[in-house]
Amino acid sequence: MNPLFDIAVSVARIAVFFAFVFGLxxxxxxxxxxGAAYIQDRRGPNRASIMGVTLFGMFxxxxxxxxxxxKEDFIPxxxxxxxxxxxxxxxxxxxxxxxxxxxxxxxxxxxGKQVALHxxxxxxxxxxxxxxxxxxxxxxxxxxxxxxxxxxxLGGLRSSAQMISYExxxxxxxxxILMVFQSVQLSAIVRGQGELLFGILPRxxxxxxxxxxxxxxxxxxxxxxxxxxxxxxxxxxxxxxxHTEYASFKFSMFMMAEYIHLVVGAAVLATLxxxxxxxxxxxxxxxxxxxxxxxxxPAWAVFLLRIGSFVGKTxxxxxxxxxxxxxxxxxxxxxxxxxxxxVMLPLALANIFVTGIVLLLIDRGGx
Amino acid sequence: xxxILFMLFGAIAVGGAIMVVTRKHPMASALYLxxxxxxxxxxxxxxxxxxxxxxxxxxxxxxxxxxxxxVIMLINVPENRLPVERATVMRLLGVIAAGLLIxxxxxxxxxxxxxAAPAADSxxxxxxxxxxxxxxxxxxxxxxxxxxAAVIGAxxxxxxxx
Amino acid sequence: xxxxxxKVARPRKMSFGExxxxxxxxxxxxxxxxxFLHNVAHNKDIPxxxxxxxxxxxxxxxxxxxxxxxxxxxxxxxxxxxMCATACPAECxxxxxxxxxxxxxxxxxxxFDIDMLRCVFCGQCVEACPCDAIRMDxxxxxxxxxxxxxxxxxxxxxxxx
Numbered sequence: 001m002n003p004l005f006d007i008a009v010s011v012a013r014i015a016v017f018f019a020f021v022f023g024l025x026x027x028x029x030x031x032x033x034x035g036a037a038y039i040q041d042r043r044g045p046n047r048a049s050i051m052g053v054t055l056f057g058m059f060x061x062x063x064x065x066x067x068x069x070x071k072e073d074f075i076p077x078x079x080x081x082x083x084x085x086x087x088x089x090x091x092x093x094x095x096x097x098x099x100x101x102x103x104x105x106x107x108x109x110x111x112g113k114q115v116a117l118h119x120x121x122x123x124x125x126x127x128x129x130x131x132x133x134x135x136x137x138x139x140x141x142x143x144x145x146x147x148x149x150x151x152x153x154l155g156g157l158r159s160s161a162q163m164i165s166y167e168x169x170x171x172x173x174x175x176x177i178l179m180v181f182q183s184v185q186l187s188a189i190v191r192g193q194g195e196l197l198f199g200i201l202p203r204x205x206x207x208x209x210x211x212x213x214x215x216x217x218x219x220x221x222x223x224x225x226x227x228x229x230x231x232x233x234x235x236x237x238x239x240x241x242x243h244t245e246y247a248s249f250k251f252s253m254f255m256m257a258e259y260i261h262l263v264v265g266a267a268v269l270a271t272l273x274x275x276x277x278x279x280x281x282x283x284x285x286x287x288x289x290x291x292x293x294x295x296x297x298p299a300w301a302v303f304l305l306r307i308g309s310f311v312g313k314t315x316x317x318x319x320x321x322x323x324x325x326x327x328x329x330x331x332x333x334x335x336x337x338x339x340x341x342x343v344m345l346p347l348a349l350a351n352i353f354v355t356g357i358v359l360l361l362i363d364r365g366g367x
Numbered sequence: 368x369x370x371i372l373f374m375l376f377g378a379i380a381v382g383g384a385i386m387v388v389t390r391k392h393p394m395a396s397a398l399y400l401x402x403x404x405x406x407x408x409x410x411x412x413x414x415x416x417x418x419x420x421x422x423x424x425x426x427x428x429x430x431x432x433x434x435x436x437x438v439i440m441l442i443n444v445p446e447n448r449l450p451v452e453r454a455t456v457m458r459l460l461g462v463i464a465a466g467l468l469i470x471x472x473x474x475x476x477x478x479x480x481x482x483a484a485p486a487a488d489s490x491x492x493x494x495x496x497x498x499x500x501x502x503x504x505x506x507x508x509x510x511x512x513x514x515x516a517a518v519i520g521a522x523x524x525x526x527x528x529x
Numbered sequence: 530x531x532x533x534x535x536k537v538a539r540p541r542k543m544s545f546g547e548x549x550x551x552x553x554x555x556x557x558x559x560x561x562x563x564x565f566l567h568n569v570a571h572n573k574d575i576p577x578x579x580x581x582x583x584x585x586x587x588x589x590x591x592x593x594x595x596x597x598x599x600x601x602x603x604x605x606x607x608x609x610x611x612m613c614a615t616a617c618p619a620e621c622x623x624x625x626x627x628x629x630x631x632x633x634x635x636x637x638x639x640x641f642d643i644d645m646l647r648c649v650f651c652g653q654c655v656e657a658c659p660c661d662a663i664r665m666d667x668x669x670x671x672x673x674x675x676x677x678x679x680x681x682x683x684x685x686x687x688x689x690x
Contacts, residue, residue, distance in 0.1 A: 038568040039561045043577045080446075083394060123491050127421035134429025138401070141433065145394065145440045153440065160437050164430055171425075184492050214551065323565075327557045 013119050020311075021099050021267075025259040026061045028318055033060065035322040064252075071248035076147065079245065083146035088246070088253035091139025095260040097132045101125050102267045103187045105277050105307045117277075117307075118187060125186040126178070129268060130171055133223065137163045139257065140225075140232060140242045147245035155241025158333060159232030163223055165340040170219035172348035176212040176355040177205050177272055190276035194283075200290050202280045205273035211351045213273045215344055220269060222340065224261045227325040231333055266317030270310060277310040373413050380406035391449055393439045397432055404428045416490030592652045592665040594672075595643055597687040605688060607662040609636040613654035621647035622654060641684040645671045 030045065034057060037044025045057030075084055105117035122128050137160050144156015178184055181192035195203045206213045222229040233241030243254045270276060281287050282305060287295040297305070331339070383403035390396045404427045411420035499507045546552050568575055578585055587593065598606040609626035627639035648671075654663050674680050 035565065038565045038575075041564060041568060041575055041577075043575050043579070080394075083398075086398075122417065124417045124421045127418065127425065127492070131421050131424035131429060134425055137429075137433055138398075138436070141436050141440065142394075145436070145443070153443075157437070157440060160433050160440075164433055167429070323558060323561060324554075327561045328554060 009115050010119075013115075013117065017099055017102075017104060017119055018096075020104070021260060021263050024263045024314070024318065025256060026065075028259050028262060028322075029061045029064065029255070030058055031319065032322050032325075033057075035319070036326050039323075039326040068249050068252035073249065074247045076149070076245045078148040080146040080148065083142050084245075085250070087139050087143035087146060088250040088257075089139070090142055091136060091257040092253045092260075094132050094135035094139075095257040095264070097135075098129055098264045099260070099267070101128055101186055102264065102271055103190055103276055104267070104310050106303065108303060116187065121185065121187050123185050125189075126174060126184045126272075129186075130167070133261070134163075134167055136257065136261065139254070143246065143254070144242040147242075149245050151238045151240075152242045152244045155232045155234075155238045155244070158238075159225060159242060162225075162229065162231065162336060162340070165337060166219045166222035166229075166344070169215060169340060169344035169348045170223060172345070172352060173212045173215035173219060174272065175348075175352050176209045179352070179355050179359055180205075180208050186271055186276075190271055190278060193275040194278045196281075196290065202275060202278065204275045204278075209273070209351070209355070211347065212355075215348050215351065216273065217269065218339075218344060220265050221321075221324070222336070224265055224321075225258065226262070226321055228328040228331050229336055230330060231336060234330060262321050263314070263318060266321070267310075267314045269317050270313035274313050275309075276313075277306040279305045279309040282306070369413055373410065376406040376409040376413070379403075380410065391452065392446065393444075393449075394436070397435050397439060400435070401428050401432050404432070411490070414490070415485045418490055418492045418495045587668040589666070591668060592650050592655075593667045594645070594669040595648075595654070595663055595665050595682070595687055596667050596689075597641065597684065598662050598664060599688060604631070605638060605641075605662065605684070606660055607638050607641065607658075608634060608660060609638040609641075610659060612657040612659060613663055616653040616657035618651060618653060619647045619649045621645075638684060641687060643682045643687065645680045645682055646677060 034044040036042075045060040046054055048054065048057060048059040048063040050059055075081060100119040101122055103116070103118045103121070107114050107116045109115070140159045140163075141156045144152040144154075144159070147153070177189065181189045183189055183192070189205075193202065193204050201207050221227075225232050231241075232238075233243070238244070243251055246254060279302075281289050282297070282302060284302065285296060285299075287293075287297060289295075380403050383399045383406060386399040387396045387403065390399060404423060408420040408423040408428070411417070411423060600606050608629075609624055611624055611626075614620075614622040614624050621644040623640070623642045623644075625639045625641075626636045629635060629637040631637075650665070652665055655665050671680070
């Protein structure tokens with residue numbers, strides 16, 4: 001085939017998904033502030049205006065970005081200059097890399113060629129995700145250590161301990177899903193979720209692995225340093241945690257990394273447990289509801305519905321982060337550790353064990 | 368393309384490893400170690416061992432080096448208090464021995480042609496899993512028992528009262 | 530029992546459902562989304578007062594910024610007796626007295642400065658004034674400004690309101 005076409009497709013895929021994630025990051029900062037305000041009976045951002053148009057404060061992220069760009073780029077005395085400047089890059093790079101394996105739509109045929117809506121469909125899929133997101137801890141740890149200040153140091157220590165602990169339960173909570181769909185490739189997992197369970201429910205991860213879902217969400221929040229697990233930047237005791245000493249664009253890089261993690265996390269959650277781009281009861285040619293009713297839908301509408309379904313699920317989980325953040329107070333540090341090691345880890349192991357037995361029974365025809 | 372990439376990542380891995388040993392600052396050493404581990408993972412990918420590459424990054428770069436850094440952070444020796452390293456006879460001998468080892472390896476490696484690229488799915492999760500639970504089951508189980516013993520040992524050492 | 534020791538009720542033990550957290554978290558999410566949806570639907574009900582445009586109307590006895598009263602002919606009612614400056618606990622009032630051209634009045638304030646950065650809005654000056662020349666009934670709290678000098682209110686400004 002034409003190599004130029006392949007390159008163009010790759011670039012387009014990267015550009016589109018990049019734009020999607022970054023756009024969502026910008027919107028998320030606004031949603032976070034506005035959502036927080038409305039949950040707390042306040043008005044939230046509504047001042048920034050362009051030519052008198054405020055659009056519910058939608059321009060605040062733009063104003064923030066401008067402000068970050070023009071603030072003084074400051075390196076505190078006694079900070080390790082090289083590591084201090086490397087840290088935001090270490091934080092941002094893995095965050096961006098994680099979005100490579102998330103499938104954001106079904107394969108489409110363009111100019112007689114099948115194009116998968118993936119940046120890269122690796123056959124180690126989910127493992128790549130864990131590997132790369134595990135790198136994110138370096139940014140935080142380096143930032144905490146190189147700032148030469150006690151609060152960032154404590155924040156960095158906390159976050160490294162927390163991220164290692166929850167990575168374990170996160171990895172194990174997904175194993176159940178991998179067992180059910182017999183693949184670690186994200187596209188295969190999504191395809192597997194298109195079938196029906198007992199002929200009624202869509203065979204989504206959340207229905208076959210409810211415990212795995214709860215564990216995964218909890219671990220995801222802990223990995224992304226979100227409330228109720230945002231101890232690395234617990235304002236009340238650590239000022240702002242690992243990025244206390246950062247200003248201007250370096251600070252905004254940490255912010256971006258954090259929000260990209262959220263968005264990609266939401267997309268992965270949708271992919272693993274909510275069928276990714278699968279729309280309930282929607283096949284390639286139309287709806288097929290349980291009970292034999294079927295409605296034909298044209299191919300383009302199917303495609304749009306599926307993309308919309310993925311985007312919708314991602315948006316919902318993005319909103320869930322905000323919603324949970326303004327609902328649950330922060331855990332104490334020892335509670336976080338106890339939850340991670342003494343509750344989540346045994347539960348994740350038990351989940352794998354039970355899943356294994358059930359799958360074996362189904363395989364033997366016992367069900 | 369593949370041999371070039373192999374050479375490139377090999378060079379980065381070796382260079383990173385040398386930097387790990389020669390850097391004075393422990394944090395710099397740790398970061399170079401990550402670089403080395405990453406390039407080794409890239410070498411695995413080039414030899415179709417995708418699963419191994421992912422595990423390499425998750426376990427070594429993602430967890431073990433984090434623990435190293437954890438310790439470096441906790442001890443936190445200021446830069447001006449780092450020990451001064453001097454060239455001693457032992458170190459010189461070490462360098463010579465290392466050089467000899469590299470030379471030997473290179474001479475040995477010249478005897479073999481570069482093996483052909485393994486089949487595309489020989490390093491996939493399924494293939495590795497099947498190999499672990501059939502051909503290498505005994506080794507796998509014994510390793511797991513060893514690890515269990517290590518875990519229990521660590522807990523008994525760390526915790527006075529259980 | 531020792532004096533000052535107060536029995537505090539310990540939180541009762543959590544039931545199984547509560548110790549699972551999940552149900553309680555879902556309940557909490559219900560509460561917050563209730564607030565959210567209510568505020569989206571009834572945007573006008575949000576109690577926030579959007580300050581520079583909208584101002585809270587202060588009660589009539591609110592002690593705000595000072596003003597100096599005038600006589601019928603427009604001259605300040607103040608007779609520069611220093612009662613207010615003496616009474617002021619923050620020592621923020623500085624008066625320079627001059628001889629009044631009016632034969633019926635002995636003195637008048639040549640300058641009358643109130644340092645609003647020091648003023649504690651206690652109202653002692655109003656209490657002390659023998660001729661009701663100074664009042665704090667403007668309903669205004671100290672406006673923000675960008676220099677210290679601008680926040681020392683001169684007599685012209687005090688007479689304005």
